[in-house]
Amino acid sequence: MTNIALAYSPITVDDVDAAIPFYRDGLGLEVVNDVAYDGHRWVSFGFPGQPGLSLVVSDPTAGRSPEDGEALQRLVVKGSGPGPYVFTTTDLDATFEKLREFGAEVLQEPKEQGWGPRDAAFRDPSGNHIRLNQV
Secondary structure (H helix, E strand, O other), X not given: OOOOOOOEEEEEOOOHHXXXXXXXXXXXXXXEEEXXXXXXXXXXXXXXXXXXXXXEEEOOOOOOOHHHHHHHHHHHHHOOOOOOEEEEEOOHHHHHHHXXXXXXXXXXXXXXXXXXXXXXXXXXXXXXXXXXXXX
C-alpha cells in the first residue's frame, strides 16, 4: 500500500515580514526555513507534533507568472484570496485570546457550530481567512 501525506500548504501574503509574527508568535508555529530567491521569499513554518508538514507563506508573484501573481495580489488585498485555512487546537479559548491580544482581526468569537466543531475565525495581516477548530 502506498502512503500519501501532505508535505506543505502554501498561503499567499502581501507582506511576508508581517506574516511571520502572526504565524510564529500568534499561532505558535516554528520557522523551519526562510529562503529568498530572485526578489521573492518563502518562509516555511512547522507544526509541533506534525513532523514533515509545513505551511509556506510567500508573496503573490513568488513562483508564478506576473499575470497570475497580479491577479492573486488583487484577491489577497481584498481579503478574498484562497481559504479559509482551518487549523485545529486543543484549547480554542486560549488560542483565541492569544491571537486577539496579538492584534489579529476577529471575524468570529468562539462558538458552537450546528454543522460540527466549536470554532472561531480571524484574518491574518494580509486578510486571509483563518479558522480555528476545537479538537
